[in-house]
Amino acid sequence: MAEQQGGLLSNIISRVGGLLDLHGEESLQEMFPPDAPTPEPAVKFPEPVTKQQGLEPTARDYVEWIGQHEMKGYPNPWRLTAHRPPKVGGRQRESSAFGPGGLTKLTIEGLTGLGDDLEAFRDKLVEEQEKSLGPSNDPRYQYSDKAGTRGLNALKGTLGWGEAGLSSEEKEWYWQLAEKVWEQKAKEKKIDLDELDISAVDKMFRAWYGNRSSRLNEEYAKKVMGYVPDHYRKYLNAQFFKNREGLAPPPRKPRLPRKPRR
Numbered sequence: 001m002a003e004q005q006g007g008l009l010s011n012i013i014s015r016v017g018g019l020l021d022l023h024g025e026e027s028l029q030e031m032f033p034p035d036a037p038t039p040e041p042a043v044k045f046p047e048p049v050t051k052q053q054g055l056e057p058t059a060r061d062y063v064e065w066i067g068q069h070e071m072k073g074y075p076n077p078w079r080l081t082a083h084r085p086p087k088v089g090g091r092q093r094e095s096s097a098f099g100p101g102g103l104t105k106l107t108i109e110g111l112t113g114l115g116d117d118l119e120a121f122r123d124k125l126v127e128e129q130e131k132s133l134g135p136s137n138d139p140r141y142q143y144s145d146k147a148g149t150r151g152l153n154a155l156k157g158t159l160g161w162g163e164a165g166l167s168s169e170e171k172e173w174y175w176q177l178a179e180k181v182w183e184q185k186a187k188e189k190k191i192d193l194d195e196l197d198i199s200a201v202d203k204m205f206r207a208w209y210g211n212r213s214s215r216l217n218e219e220y221a222k223k224v225m226g227y228v229p230d231h232y233r234k235y236l237n238a239q240f241f242k243n244r245e246g247l248a249p250p251p252r253k254p255r256l257p258r259k260p261r262r
Contacts, residue, residue, distance in 0.1 A: 081102060
């Protein structure tokens, strides 16, 4: 009886193997390689900080979402902006905005409370940005070509780092500077970073752009908000209502009596 069961089981395995076109251990390993690498996701977002009330984005999250918008279409985001500011009163202005966060010389040179390494990197970046503010025959200190430009000059706008770009350590320092700028913008706008909600984040994105046109600031904030993943957006929406719990509704304007018709 045991032999019959064993024979039946072998027959079933043989038939299933034939249907799957499997012929021995070699074919199984081809289909299911034991050491097959897990494919990397196309876009990486930092791990969220988990708190009791939900998933709260970090300062690094916000500045990286800004960076995704700022350098969309560039294989190497470590470069000067491609957009020269418009003339004001007939005078041509210049921009030193560099990298995915669009950090400008004027913004970062006023930062305080930096460690020795971060301050040294800040000073180096400011020095490089200063070289880009005047006419230069060196493409590294010229405005970048716009993303998608045919025959894009990869050297343009890369400052002293050239096409090799920043080291991994320098990139980390850059993001730390961007986080400091995020904190500075919050102080300027009197926004509590511990109580951020969807409305406050919108104001922060507008402040980051800092254009004289409120319409352009609004458009910029909407574009950056498009890079915020859904689970973070849900958290920020929930915070909006939570931050308003117990608040009195805004006073209504008294209704004026209508004038009698004649």
